Amino acid sequence: xxxxxxxxxxxxxxxxxxxxxxxxxxxxxxxxxxxxxxxxxxxxxxxxxxxxxxxxxxxxxxxxxxxxxxxxxxxxxxxxxxxxxxxxxxxxxxxxxxxxxxxx
Ligand code: FES
Numbered sequence: 692x693x694x695x696x697x698x699x700x701x702x703x704x705x706x707x708x709x710x711x712x713x714x715x716x717x718x719x720x721x722x723x724x725x726x727x728x729x730x731x732x733x734x735x736x737x738x739x740x741x742x743x744x745x746x747x748x749x750x751x752x753x754x755x756x757x758x759x760x761x762x763x764x765x766x767x768x769x770x771x772x773x774x775x776x777x778x779x780x781x782x783x784x785x786x787x788x789x790x791x792x793x794x795x
Contacts (some may be wrong), residue, residue, distance in 0.1 A: 697785065704789065706730070713745035715725040716795050720745065721782065723791055724765045726752050731765040732784045732793050738770075739779040752778060754779075 700714045706725040713735065714721045720735040731752070733744050734793050742758035749755070753771060755762045761775030768779035783794045 695794040696716055697787075699790040699795055700732075700793050701791050702789055702790055703786055706789065706791070709749075709751075711745055711747065711749045712756070713743075716793070719795060720755065721793065721795070722765075723754075723784075723793075724749060724754065726765070728752070730784050730791055732782040732791075733763075733765060733768060734780045734782070737761065737775065739775045744779075 700716055704711045711721045714723050722733050722735040724731045735743050737744050737756045742756050744754050746753050746757040752766050753762050754765055754767045759774050762772035763779040764771050768781040770776055785792050
């Protein structure tokens, strides 16, 4: 748990359905993932070599990196396909009044 404040980042109805949406928050690029089971978010930088995961392929709850096809489970950030070995930094997400909020 963190004491960082919640911030509105995007309206729920602006998310790409069942896909990843890029959101800029300050100087950070955040990937927001719409899934059948909820909304998740992570830093957009791949932990392997820094590619932008918002340009990757998203399926259900796995984001595949566009550069070397490493993949991560967006629910907990775990790498699920090589060459990714370090977890993705996932962010706390909630929905309030139709807005996706994250702690950053
Ligand atoms: S930069 Fe993402 S797998 Fe290499």
